Amino acid sequence: xxxxxxxxxxxxxxxxxxxxxxxxxxxxxxxxxxxxxxxxxxxxxxxxxxxxxxxxxxxxxxxxxxxxxxxxxxxxxxxxxxxxxxxxxxxxxxxxxxxxxxxxxxxxxxxxxxxxxxxxxxxxxxxxxxxxxxxxxxxxxxxxxxxxxxxxxxxxxxxxxxxxxxxxxxx
Numbered sequence: 001x002x003x004x005x006x007x008x009x010x011x012x013x014x015x016x017x018x019x020x021x022x023x024x025x026x027x028x029x030x031x032x033x034x035x036x037x038x039x040x041x042x043x044x045x046x047x048x049x050x051x052x053x054x055x056x057x058x059x060x061x062x063x064x065x066x067x068x069x070x071x072x073x074x075x076x077x078x079x080x081x082x083x084x085x086x087x088x089x090x091x092x093x094x095x096x097x098x099x100x101x102x103x104x105x106x107x108x109x110x111x112x113x114x115x116x117x118x119x120x121x122x123x124x125x126x127x128x129x130x131x132x133x134x135x136x137x138x139x140x141x142x143x144x145x146x147x148x149x150x151x152x153x154x155x156x157x158x159x160x161x162x163x164x165x166x167x168x169x170x171x
Contacts, residue, residue, distance in 0.1 A: 035084065044090045051077050051094050052101075059105035067105065071119045074098035088134035095127035096143045103150045114157070121158050128165055137169065 001009075010018065025032045055074045059067050074094070081091050102120055111117075124147060131137040137144070144166060151162045 038084045042086075044086055047081065047086065048090050048094060051081075052097055055094075055098050056101050059101050067109075069102070069105065069111075069116065071098070071102075071123060074123075088130075088136050089139065092127065092131050092134070092136050092140050095123065095130060096140060096147065099123050099127065099147050100143070100150075103147065103154065106154055106156075107150070117156050117158050120151075120156075121161050124162060125165055128169070132169060 013021070026036060027033075051074070054077065058070050058073050061067055078091060078094055078098075081094060099120055102116075102123075105111075106116070128137065128144060131140055131144075148159075148162045148166045151159045156162070
């Protein structure tokens with residue numbers, strides 16, 4: 001069904017039928033429930049707090065002894081934030097936090113997997129691109145610069161790519 005057909009169908013329904021359909025969607029699909037829960041009670045600070053707790057638990061687990069270091073956990077939550085329409089400042093904060101916590105971990109434990117560093121570079125590139133797109137990069141410039149400097153201090157093999165990303169834009 002195309003968007004046009006959907007609009008035509010919805011225009012044919014009366015108010016009660018529309019309400020019934022939305023309630024059915026709300027009951028049937030968890031994504032619709034999550035969306036409406038957020039729309040009517042946006043708790044962005046709670047979402048960010050939960051995000052930071054889950055991401056930090058990937059590197060500094062409370063229950064288990066071994067860190068999982070899964071970038072996908074942060075990426076999945078960030079994608080969810082974007083789909084909900086969370087404020088770009090909150091999303092940018094989350095993107096940078098996921099890199100910062102990984103750098104904190106790598107400063108304490110030696111990481112030999114090249115994939116980790118490539119993954120962090122990819123996260124950094126995505127974060128900077130997102131902040132440029134949303135016009136909030138200037139507000140996060142100190143944290144972006146700090147991430148680049150930390151990559152230099154830890155002598156990451158791909159530090160030149162971090163530098164080139166930062167050099168591409170003018171604060």
